[in-house]
Structure formats: C-alpha cells, structure tokens
Amino acid sequence: MKIKRSERVIDMSQHLLDHPHELVSLTYFAERYESAKSSISEDLGIVKKTFQDRGLGDLLTVSGAAGGVKFIPKLSKEQADKLIHDLCDSLSATERLLPGGYVYLSDVLGDPIALRKVGRLIASKYANEKVDAVMTVATKGVPIAQAVSYFLNVPFVIVRRDSKITEGSTVSVNYVSGSSERIEKMSLSKRSLKRNSNVLVVDDFMKGGGTISGMQSLIEEFESTLIGICVLAESKYHGERVVKDYDSLLFVDSVDTQTKKITVVPGTYLSRL
C-alpha cells in the first residue's frame, strides 16, 4: 500500500532525528515507503527546509552510488544564546545556594528536556569534528555525556573514581584534585574505548580542572586523541588551572553566602562560537 507524502515526511523526519550523523540511503526510504526515488527526493527537500526553518539542524545530501542524506543536529547562535541565558537565570536563583558556597545543579541534571537542550547545544559545536566517543566521569557528568552522545550518535564512556568488578580490566591514572591538592585515582574499563579514538570530554562542573586533566591522561593511555572539552558550568578559580583549552556553557561568577546572591553568566562557549 502506498503511503501519502504527509505520512512519509513524518516518518522520515522521525527516522532522521533518531539517527543523527548517520548516512541514510535514498534506497532505504524508497523501499520503506514503496515509492519512487524521485518522490523521496522531493520529500527530503521538504524535510530539509522544515529542519532549517525550525532550527533543528542541517540535512546534508551525499551524492554518488553510496549516497544518501545525513542529519546533523545544530543550533543557531540565537538559539544557543537564548538557552544559555535561560540557564543563567535559572541557576542564579537564591534557593540554589548550598553550604560552602556550592550551587545546587542536580535538578537540571535530572531534567530530561533541559538535558536534551544542553546535549544538542554541546553536540552542535562538535558537529563537524570526527568524534568517536564522549567521555565523562561518574556520577554527575553521566547525564550530560548521554545527552551529547545521542546528538552525535556515538557511545559514551564513564570514568570511575572507584573500580568495580563488573567492568573487567581497567586502565588507571593518578591525578591531582585541584581543590583538595590530594592525589586521586580514576579508571576506565579497557573494553570501553578503542585505541585511536577521537574523544570529546564533558562534565557538569569544573573548578581547578584536576578531574578533566585526569581524563586527558586516560585518553593518552588509550592512545587516543582529545577533540575538545566542554563543561556545563565552571566556577571562578584562584590559582592556575591545569586545563587551558575548554568550553563552558556557564560561568559561576560569584556566590555571596552573606546576601545569598549567586551570579551566573555565560561561559566561554558563546563567545567562542
């Protein structure tokens, strides 16, 4: 039974959105809907235009025998700007202040819609790089890594500060925790990352950068390459950061425990777009 255009484009969009960065051949769609390739091409034109108009991303056409289309999720500068400013407002709320001047973030890290936005935002920046895996450290980095990995359509790997018997052999490195100046240990299951991988590192929060520096060492141990570092938020740090080249969506500029005022401003992400 033939399927109408409007039904085809709904299903097509859904398939493409569910398989970002994956080449889908025209033949696949032609067979799926029992339609001529010429109709499929027209359908894809409509999908492409709608994705563009709605700021969902680009639909790339790859020509040739092994050709097809590839959906690349992207955010416009305006969308990025709005999202980051919304996050700044949300995180500047007084009630987020925790003893010790910490800022409560767990609700954002447990909100599936917010996470998807953050994931799309970070993935958007690395959309044109060859990323093989997203790396983070347990526990709070996990939701961000998962969200980003979805939009890049690559696996994410979790570095642990403890070691679990259910991971098999691991590779461990020592690192200096910037805040406490203590030597700590982190490890990654050998199976979870192939040699020669291009790795994007993400985390929820960066202070001195010690944890991220540890992940850099791990990437070296896996003979892999660091593609970029992006954290949800960084805080002011008095001292020299061990990590220099990174992006942050948000910058916790000041936390005044007396007046309970938290000031969160856009991080380096926006200015470096």
Next chain:
Amino acid sequence: MKIKRSERVIDMSQHLLDHPHELVSLTYFAERYESAKSSISEDLGIVKKTFQDRGLGDLLTVSGAAGGVKFIPKLSKEQADKLIHDLCDSLSATERLLPGGYVYLSDVLGDPIALRKVGRLIASKYANEKVDAVMTVATKGVPIAQAVSYFLNVPFVIVRRDSKITEGSTVSVNYVSGSSERIEKMSLSKRSLKRNSNVLVVDDFMKGGGTISGMQSLIEEFESTLIGICVLAESKYHGERVVKDYDSLLFVDSVDTQTKKITVVPGTYLSRL
C-alpha cells in the same frame, strides 16, 4: 507566511515526540503555524495515524476548553518481543564474560540508540500510571533512568552510595547488600524528590535485590509511593530475594565460566505484558 501541510506535520510530530505525556493545545499549533484549527485537526489526524502505523505510540485527544493532544510513547508487544530477543542475543556473546561470572554490560549502557529503545520499552509499560519521578542508584542505573525519564517526561533522581557536599541536605537509609550481606548506606538529596511523589525505580542489574530494597526504604522516608520496579537484567539468585514484585527485561539464566557460555533469556517483562 502560511506553512504547508507537509511542513506543519513534520514540525508537529517533532514537537509532540519531544514533549511526551504533555498536553499540547490546538491553539498552540494554530498560532505557531498561523493556521485554522480545522486544518490543525486534520494535520493531527495524519500524525496520529502515522504514529500508530509506525508503532511510535498513541496520540490522545483531550476534548473541552482546556483540550488538546497528548503523545504517549508506546511499543507494541511485537516490538517489545523483538527488542528483548535482540538484547538476549547480544548479551549472550562469549566475549562478555568477565572474571567471577559477571557479564559485561557497559557498552549497552553507553549506546545512545540502545538506551533509547530500552527507555521507550520501560516507559511504555508505565505509560498509563501516574509517575512523578524515576529513581535509580549511581552509577550504572543512571543511563537507564535518564532514557526512561525522557519518554515519561518526568525528572529522574539519583541515589548515591557516597554523599557529596554539592547535594545539600540528604536523607540516608541503611540496607543489606544481598550479595555481600554487609550493611551499606545510601542517600538522596532532600531537594531532589518532593513528598507524595509516585516513583518508578529502575536499575541496570539485580541480584539479591538489596539495593532496590534500599531505594524502597528511601521512598518511604520521602513519604512517597513506589509505582513499579524495572531492571535491565536480573541474574539467578540462590536464596530469597528481598524484592518480590519487579520486572526485568532480561534474565541471565546461566554463566558457565568453563565453557564461557552465557545464556540470557527474556525476563519477567515480556510474560507480564
């Protein structure tokens, strides 16, 4: 500028898929596309049919002044059956065997597409229940909780075995780790779960059920209600489980460290559908 039907239905579907379980008014769409409500109704008919035909879920119509449509992600029994059998095959691979008879699962828990399928599958079962939050324990339960929470469109909360200063006040409970018979402690940030919540508990793996029983105690401490328990995999357990009423997608029937044969079969989920 007016937008064509095919463009409207693409954007509409995308909006609905991105906001599962959320009531979207006809007015919202009518204004978004500057179209008459009658056209929007027709569009939604097409979207509904396509979602049904493609097994994506139901589009419910809520009538009345505060009416609109609500997308409920669902999987058919056939889709659930296929997904679970595919997972059984994948997890029965010899190379997954770890010392001690453990089965390596971390790749599945780091695969965004597999996670979405599992998330949709679990969420599908609780689609008609009132769930306010998904709860899991760090670290390996997190990817599953995040995936499920997305399809139910509710937050997820992470119980921790350590306590972090960046969580604020916490509520802790003791529980008996079934495998080691040791008394352990787990805690949840006070802010992360409201009293009187309906909670769905998910985790990656269950042996004796001690961890899950700990989460049950936590739910009581938060004066909340347990709606259901679903784990990705359970293993054979010699002894009495402390948790009786649960679902598992997979059942690790036997692990033969001599022949390196792992047998994974469907868990209780399928038979209780």
